[in-house]
Amino acid sequence: MGFRVIAESGQARTGCLSTAHGDVATPAFMPVGTVGTVKALHPDEVRATGARMLIANTYHLWLRPGAELVAELGGLHEFMRWPHAIATDSGGFQAYSLAKRVRVSEQGFEFASHIDGSRRLLTPEESMRVQGLLGSDIALTLDICPPADVPRPALVEAIDRTTRWAERCLAARNPGQMVFGIVQGGTDVELRCQHLDAMSQLPLDGLALGGFSVGEAPQAMYGALEKVVPHMDPLRPRYLMGVGTPADLVRAMAVGVDIFDCVLPTRNARNGQAFVNGGRLTLKNARFRTDPRPLDEACDCPVCSKGFSRAYLRHLYVAGEILGHRLLSLHNIHYYASLMAGARKAISEGQFAHWAHVTQLATAPSGPAEDCV
């Protein structure tokens, strides 16, 4: 288990993260499998896109079906039939945003389950215990993730507590499981660097940037990343949590981020949106009603190769058919995996900047969809 950088191109880097469930080439995008399934997709389909690590959610699996149950059935890899690497988020973000009647103290999060209202206590130790039962390859430390617009004193408090919780997580770490710590600080570069320094002194296997893409302007995130990421320990993997659009990924890889996760490819699929070279297609748009072309003529994913037309995919979306959701999810996850594969190749050839320029994503706005035909 460990991480090594293989090549660099500017600040971008390609490497290999070795886990108990195989190697993961970086930069890597982790499809999100919140409750033990990448939404609408079969694990073999996810694998076939090239993805070798996904992220599941401690909070969700803890509440349902329960971590003990998953452990009894052999752990999450066995449960969901995914033999490759799995990371698990610590549950902090969800306890903060999803749960009801949340009380945060130094001990942890006390809250009511959003599923059955039962009273729960998520401490750093409990988060690690649950992640141990799930058997993920990478555990995340429990953190406080404040919204983008909180005042500075609240950010400072969040940071300090997150550091203390990271220490408690490390004290409770599970054998054979890597632990990544989460750095907070919003878009305040000084606070970010301060927290980064504190977290970097802990024996964490990787450093994650939390609290981005939580409502701030894309340019504010880009600005912070440009300044913060180059200060991150180059020997440890750098993980930008919950980000983002294809443009976000290219921007972040350019400054040296190694790992990503985001619900966008699957969530946007559910809303009838496909990522394609040059932009996005919003299939409810009437212009696709009779469009016989595949989503992306340059795409070699199973959906485009099979010849499913935009018109058919639009029909499935409008009719609310699951196959539409499936096919768009598959295409989108393939798009993200291909983007990462392209980046890795470009970096190993020392051509990242050129590649990023060719993708037209290096300077693209992160913002809302723009249809292209």
Next chain:
Amino acid sequence: MGFRVIAESGQARTGCLSTAHGDVATPAFMPVGTVGTVKALHPDEVRATGARMLIANTYHLWLRPGAELVAELGGLHEFMRWPHAIATDSGGFQAYSLAKRVRVSEQGFEFASHIDGSRRLLTPEESMRVQGLLGSDIALTLDICPPADVPRPALVEAIDRTTRWAERCLAARNPGQMVFGIVQGGTDVELRCQHLDAMSQLPLDGLALGGFSVGEAPQAMYGALEKVVPHMDPLRPRYLMGVGTPADLVRAMAVGVDIFDCVLPTRNARNGQAFVNGGRLTLKNARFRTDPRPLDEACDCPVCSKGFSRAYLRHLYVAGEILGHRLLSLHNIHYYASLMAGARKAISEGQFAHWAHVTQLATAPSGPAEDCV
């Protein structure tokens, strides 16, 4: 294009239906692809179960996305990327049961679309025109399908009109498309045989039994089938529409039915129910919470072979995850396809009665699910 019986075992028969899109071995079960997709499944998955013919719905596709649009995109086979045979129901059943403000006259069904309320007129000629645009291999004639409990005079009227409409459909038939006529008459054997005689005199390529499984007791259907099916022209394929449970299929094959369709395998999957050897599993049942076994240890479908456990499938169902719906649909369609493959093999070996006995379905009740472990 045509049909030939290859072997018989008792009254059961196996044969080959040749269509413009390949041969279909009978007895055959057609998965239902109402709006141009077998719900939750990819056409390659349907194909891999062994199915070589599915049935789509004229009424639904006519209203959305529109038959002209499907034709413009190359017809239904091309549109949904299914290169094998397709039958299309005439739309009569849906115009009767789904549409609003329906007026039935000798001309046809006048009704309001259940999608946008638009006023529509479905005549025998329009049904054939739409089925021609869809380009199905088998068109069904427009029929009147009364509920199980209508009085005899209404049944008689339905029968007579259905015959006249079949004649109009034949007059409007499309080149290269087989036409099957629908025989009505409820569970009234005399009326059924009378209508069968009338329809048999028409140059129809196959004869379908409509109006079963519309609310009558299973034993009433079995009783009628035993008496009616043996009177059907042995040279033409016999299609029992909208039926049914595995037990229904075995009973109907035993008296000589060749073709079936039913939403049960996909609809029950949506409700968390799996068909297995010996019965059904209702996954919401708490007993499956920690069950590590596949749905059916004797099943070689991709779901059972992959090792997805009952516990995992139950979790997906409870969490409302699409993958659960997908996997149960795939397993169930595979179950039906395997049942038919087993029947065909048994018939060709002259062992149908023995095979039916071994399946424990020959005398099983058709009724509600019984859990088995």
